[in-house]
Amino acid sequence: MSPLLALVRKECLLLLRDPHALAVLFIMPILFLVLMAAALSNYLRDQPPPLTLVLEVPQASAASRFFQDALLAQLPGSTLLPRSDDALPRIRLARDFSDTLLDIPHRGPMLSFPARADGQTRQRLRGALAIALAQTRLLAYLEDSGALPEQMSAEERWQLIRQRTQSEISEHQLLSSGELSGRANASQLSVPAWLIFGMFFVALPMAGGFQREQQSGTLLRFRAQGLSSGLLVLSKLLPYLAINLIQFGLLLAIGVLVLPLLGLSGLQLPGEPLAYLLLALCLSLAACSLGLLLAALARSGEQALLLAGGLNIILAAIGGIMVPKSVMPEAMSHLANISPMSWALDAFLTLLVGQGGPRDIAPDCARLLLFAILLGGSGLYLFRKRVQQTQWMTHY
Structure with a gap:
């Protein structure tokens, strides 16, 4: 077995043996998705309720x-x-x-x-x-x-x-007009929002796993075996990229198939499958690059928990995940544009509400890719420094 496959297998086994990480990555976003779709079903329904x-x-x-x-x-x-x-x-x-x-x-x-x-x-x-x-x-x-x-x-x-x-009013949706969350129903808003939130939480097990490897001496043994930093980073990214893609497909399937069984409006997926695949890859790279940077920055398991959990909640709060941007004050909606979660949500709404395609979501995907390159490059640089500075005394 090649070193890369062995390291990837090791990461997968560690993740499968960590029920808390699996709960954060799968159970938490699924619960949020269903609960928020039910909570918003009346407020965001296409037909207002009778009075x-x-x-x-x-x-x-x-x-x-x-x-x-x-x-x-x-x-x-x-x-x-x-x-x-x-x-x-x-x-x-x-x-x-x-x-x-x-x-x-x-x-x-x-x-x-x-x-x-x-x-x-x-x-x-x-x-x-x-x-x-x-x-x-x-x-x-x-x-x-x-x-x-x-x-x-x-x-x-x-x-x-x-x-x-009575008058006939011609209505057109311009994708370039930006804000589409005000036109989304409960499933169109809740499913992508909590899907994005759950995908960015890969930063938590990534950062925590790196700290455990350093504290247990595993990272030092890898260094003694001559394994390159790039190989170690790649072995950590690949499993979590796969986890993100599984999350993407699973939560979309729940929105399409499960929500109607619960009496809620089901999610429709208009447009080309290529557009959803492009968004899934860009979003996964952005989430994993953030996890890599936080893993390299944190100096303890407690720091990893606070950095990954706290930053994700902040990005979600200002990015239109917890509160739709359509109900935010103007200044707050402008601030939301700094959050990568907001870019991903805008791309999702362009596909689901605006009936867009790959070309329409290209600007948001480009922002996510640039975010992934900048944070991933910084994370790789810091990760190499951490590996090079690892000494026998770091085992405690």
Whole structure:
């Protein structure tokens, strides 16, 4: 067996015998993926959930009934209650609602929210109320001007108002516009985010394994056998590159196959397989190069744990992994661009949301490769110095 194969086999055996490392690399990102996809399923769903609210009508009329129908059309599946003692959003029409529709300035219905109503519900209900009220006032204007035949039924009047107030909007997604996280659903955001987070955690077992080899004297024995630093580095990179590629494929498969079984929106993988393979290789190289640098920098197992774990959490926090960049303040979203996790997530969203291909993700992949070259080169240089400085007294 060649020295390289023997060293790679040694790294694989050490990793397989370390349940904590396997848990960090596989179980942790899988749990995060499923939990966050479930937690964001309502907030990031393509179709907003139905609402339950109270519509108080002191004096019923044809205009109030039309307003109720128009409001329900803006809130599909929602329920309007005439009264309720529960803490629900409430819309109260004035007693003279029908008589004041054409007043200028117009005083609309009173809208109130319970304290626990979230911002998305408030904004959605304000928009629905404004549209329904505008449609009701348009109907009142057409009736007052004599533009509607008296024999026209209520359904025909509703269809006419809808035709007068609807427009076809052409929507295009420009990949160069950058931020796509605001358009992603729960699976499109959670699966790649926690996949990236889990892949960068290879830095933890890489750094920890190097420290154990140095403290146990294994690194010194390798040096005594004349094994080059480059060979030692390559033997450590290859197994973790393979681990990263397995993580990539496994977590994507969970997003595609397992999430629908849990009642969550499944992940679709549009585009060319070559684009996903290119992203997987660039992302793996970036994660492993960071692990190599941290392994060479850390001087103890405790330092390796703090450096690898702490840096990964910081990169994830500012890179849009834990909090989508679409909800970050502008200054924070600009800061996210320094994180390699942000580059990888942008490339993922370009493929999943923007329907892009290899050419579209090339800039982000180039950044990841440059990151890998710079950190990998620095890590190799420091690793060689550590190996050369290893003395018999380092065994303790």
